[in-house]
Amino acid sequence: MHVDVLVVGGGPAGLIAARDVARHGHEVLVIEEHPEIGEPVQCSGLFSIRGLKRLEVNLPKRAIAGVIRGGRFFSPGGEKFEAYSKLDRAYVVERRLFDKELAKEAAMAGARITLKTKAIGLRIADKAKVVLESGGKREVVEAEVVIAADGVRSRVASLLGLKTPRKIVAAAQVEVESARVEDDVAELYFGREWAPNFYAWLLPKGEVYEVGVGVRQGKYPPRVYLERFMREHPIAKQKITGRSQVEYNMGGFPVASPQDTFAERVLLVGDAGGFVKASTGGGVITGGISARLAAKAACLAIEEKNFSSQFFRENYEKAWKAELGRELEVHELIRKIFDSLSDEELDALFKIAIEEDIASLMVQYPDTDRPYDFFMQLLEKERFVRAIERFISLEL
Numbered sequence: 196m197h198v199d200v201l202v203v204g205g206g207p208a209g210l211i212a213a214r215d216v217a218r219h220g221h222e223v224l225v226i227e228e229h230p231e232i233g234e235p236v237q238c239s240g241l242f243s244i245r246g247l248k249r250l251e252v253n254l255p256k257r258a259i260a261g262v263i264r265g266g267r268f269f270s271p272g273g274e275k276f277e278a279y280s281k282l283d284r285a286y287v288v289e290r291r292l293f294d295k296e297l298a299k300e301a302a303m304a305g306a307r308i309t310l311k312t313k314a315i316g317l318r319i320a321d322k323a324k325v326v327l328e329s330g331g332k333r334e335v336v337e338a339e340v341v342i343a344a345d346g347v348r349s350r351v352a353s354l355l356g357l358k359t360p361r362k363i364v365a366a367a368q369v370e371v372e373s374a375r376v377e378d379d380v381a382e383l384y385f386g387r388e389w390a391p392n393f394y395a396w397l398l399p400k401g402e403v404y405e406v407g408v409g410v411r412q413g414k415y416p417p418r419v420y421l422e423r424f425m426r427e428h429p430i431a432k433q434k435i436t437g438r439s440q441v442e443y444n445m446g447g448f449p450v451a452s453p454q455d456t457f458a459e460r461v462l463l464v465g466d467a468g469g470f471v472k473a474s475t476g477g478g479v480i481t482g483g484i485s486a487r488l489a490a491k492a493a494c495l496a497i498e499e500k501n502f503s504s505q506f507f508r509e510n511y512e513k514a515w516k517a518e519l520g521r522e523l524e525v526h527e528l529i530r531k532i533f534d535s536l537s538d539e540e541l542d543a544l545f546k547i548a549i550e551e552d553i554a555s556l557m558v559q560y561p562d563t564d565r566p567y568d569f570f571m572q573l574l575e576k577e578r579f580v581r582a583i584e585r586f587i588s589l590e591l
């Protein structure tokens with residue numbers, strides 16, 4: 196079989212890439228190893244409204260489970276501040292419905308989607324030759340371009356020996372009924388005891404609440420931290436009153452900037468390429484943007500019959516760096532700062548953040564996908580910057 200573009204992975208990045216390629220009028224096949232799009236869910240579904248607009252997804256109302264207007268942040272020792280405005284900032288989206296909607300949009304544009312099919316081999320020659328396995332049978336598909344959207348542990352990237360971010364957070368989350376959280380505020384809890392090198396979160400989602408924990412280099416698997424957080428965190432445990440767990444899921448995401456994102460005839464998108472906000476772990480919007488840029492580059496390559504690495508450096512890497520590069524670097528810097536701080540230092544920083552009214556700055560610069568402008572304003576807060584410099588050796 197031959198196709199113009201083969202997309203490996205039917206998550207949001209793969210489906211958005213396929214939709215855009217199909218809308219350009221090229222033949223595209225998506226292969227997904229699971230038997231159903233959107234399953235299993237490995238996501239809290241917190242997406243900025245601005246970001247969703249950039250993806251041009253026709254989100255059905257029933258997929259929106261909640262609206263977020265603010266964030267509340269708790270330090271390890273219990274310092275807290277809140278950034279809240281009356282404006283709708285983000286949606287909590289039912290990820291399984293979101294992915295299904297994307298699949299529908301891709302299919303309506305003309306993309307073909309094949310389930311229960313896995314890419315297990317890849318060779319680049321006069322075409323990209325991808326070995327697929329489905330129901331115990333193997334088949335080689337030839338494609339002009341492969342878009343690797345196969346997630347954080349991308350098989351395509353490893354088959355080609357491409358460098359992808361190694362800094363990975365393992366996360367576990369559970370939906371519980373009857374936690375006592377306001378319905379439009381997301382809460383983030385820091386502290387090495389609860390979530391080493393990341394944070395724990397409470398997210399209102401319609402009738403239920405999502406409680407999650409991200410962990411990097413922890414002593415135990417994330418599920419252990421999650422249970423401990425729900426049971427013992429002095430503030431969170433007051434809010435998590437219900438013990439009925441509606442749904443549990445876990446997964447991982449990269450928390451470092453992208454490295455290799457292309458090779459001859461191959462483009463990496465989404466988590467596979469490391470297009471995730473390293474500060475928060477959110478990857479659907481940035482991954483979706485990378486997918487749109489990759490679709491454009493793939494179509495141009497087909498039209499100009501040029502599939503070289505150099506072509507993709509010019510037409511993909513340059514494009515994502517212009518659109519996302521600076522923002523992803525700021526996310527990574529924020530992550531490095533958080534990772535370097537002890538709990539005591541984080542408490543001290545929270546105190547300064549409260550005194551310096553960093554919350555107002557957050558309200559003024561609410562685009563969490565694009566933190567550059569916020570960060571530049573933060574650098575004007577001398578006390579805050581001096582404290583960071585005192586605690587860690589980073590040049591700001």
Ligand SMILES: Cc1cc2nc3c(=O)[nH]c(=O)nc-3n(C[C@H](O)[C@H](O)[C@H](O)COP(=O)(O)OP(=O)(O)OC[C@H]3O[C@@H](n4cnc5c(N)ncnc54)[C@H](O)[C@@H]3O)c2cc1C
Pocket residue numbers: 203204205206207208209226227228229237238239240241242312313314315344345346347350351366367368407444445446447448464465466467471476477478479480482
């Ligand atoms: C607990 C948790 C909570 C999260 N919460 C949020 C959040 O609130 N907001 C946010 O923006 N992000 C969140 N994320 C991150 C977000 O889920 C990812 O960034 C996003 O799913 C990446 O999309 P993707 O399409 O790149 O990859 P994925 O969604 O991982 O999709 C990759 C797909 O490829 C398929 N695949 C893999 N290998 C092969 C193969 N060899 N052949 C065929 N198919 C293959 C997989 O089955 C999968 O369907 C969260 C992640 C976790 C783990």
